[in-house]
Amino acid sequence: MWKKVQDYNFTWHHQERRGAIHLSLEDGREGILNHLSSQDLGSFTALLRDEPLIWYHTTRGDITTHSAPQDEEERD
Incomplete structure (x- = not known):
């Protein structure tokens, strides 16, 4: 289901050379975009x-x- 992003936090793991973005969603849950390259993180x-x-x-x-968002699923 689509959830609105309320806040976010960027993290760069220097030794692993990978980034992550932690998302705070409108319903109190969290999402994560993980294993991002430096180019992905910048974008x-x-x-x-x-x-x-x-x-x-x-x-x-x-x-x-x-x-x-328009999707085959209804938004909660």
């Missing part, structure tokens, strides 16, 4: 900072910037 950083409405799909781990 997601720009997206999250520049877009006012970000949604995270709790089953698939997808994100979108639509004002109201």
Whole structure:
């Protein structure tokens, strides 16, 4: 299901050379985008900072910037 992202936290693991983004969702749950390259982390950083409405799909781990995501599933 699509859930609105309320807040986020970026983490870079220097020894592993991988990043992660922890998402706080509107329903109190958390999502994570893990094992990101430095390029991926930079792209997601720009997206999250520049877009006012970000949604995270709790089953698939997808994100979108639509004002109201259109999907085969209903949004809770």
